[in-house]
Amino acid sequence: MSPNAHITSHRKHRRPATQSWVVRTGVAGGVLSTLAVAGTASAATAAAEKPAEATQEIPAFNAALSTSIAQSAVATQQAAMDTQIRAEVDEAVDVAKAQAKKVKDEAERKAEAERKAAEAEAKRAEQDRASRDSDRSDLGTKSTSGSSTGSSSHASGNSASLVSFLEAQVGKAYIMGATGSSAYDCSGLVMAAYNQIGIDLPRVSQDQSTAGTQVGLDNLQVGDILYWGPAGSAYHVAVYIGGGKFIGAQNPSTGVAERSLSYSPPTGAVRVM
Secondary structure (H helix, E strand, C coil): CCCCCCCCCCCCCCCCHHHHHHHHHHHHHHHHHHHHHHHHHHHHHHHHHHHHHHHHHHHHHHHHHHHHHHHHHHHHHHHHHHHHHHHHHHHHHHHHHHHHHHHHHHHHHHHHHHHHHHHHHHHHHHHHHHHHHHHHCCHHHHHHHHCCCCCHHHHHHHHHHHHHHHHHHCCCEECCCCECCCEECHHHHHHHHHHCCCCCCCCCHHHHCCCCEEECHHHCCCCCEEEECCCCCCCEEEEEEECCEEEEEEECCCEEEEEECCCCCCCEEEECC
């Protein structure tokens, strides 16, 4: 072999510098890509984990919302109850006011009626007094003309005494069974009045209604005994004092009072003087 013959070299073939840079760049890019993918995966994993965290917070959120809704419902129910209670209270107040007004109106009506009745009674009493004063002037004459027995002076004196006694008893109390001097029943007053002039009468009204001579109501004279109910069964008696008036122990409400015949017309009359 010739010394100048070409000997094949066993050295590795050197790549050009440009090719080496490309390789290195590719390697670096691959590394970077790997890192990028890893980063993206990490971000995706983190993003995937976040909903899990949010999911873990949902129960707490739902509990708070439920509590708030329950509280709101309770408050709404309480407000409704308060409104209903106020309405019921207002209605009760209105009813109480209406009842109070009704009671007040009724009381005022009764008071007005009583006032008018008192005024009428006072007016009637005044008229009765005026009439009685007028009758006293001819009391003796009436007694004499109506009497069939006894002297004129005796009849006039007895009648005057009888009327005087009865007028002094006006306003005293009515008590069943009483015969004076602070209280009477009807027959007790008649008996006491006639005792003043020396005439004894039976105690009860039934017997007093038949104690004398029956006379007509159109022919009365001072001192006649008036009775209510049938003769012999009379339930009330009084004494006629002239001028269309009588005095009697009426009832527990009025006591001994003077009234006109028109106030309570009697059934009949007897004369004992």
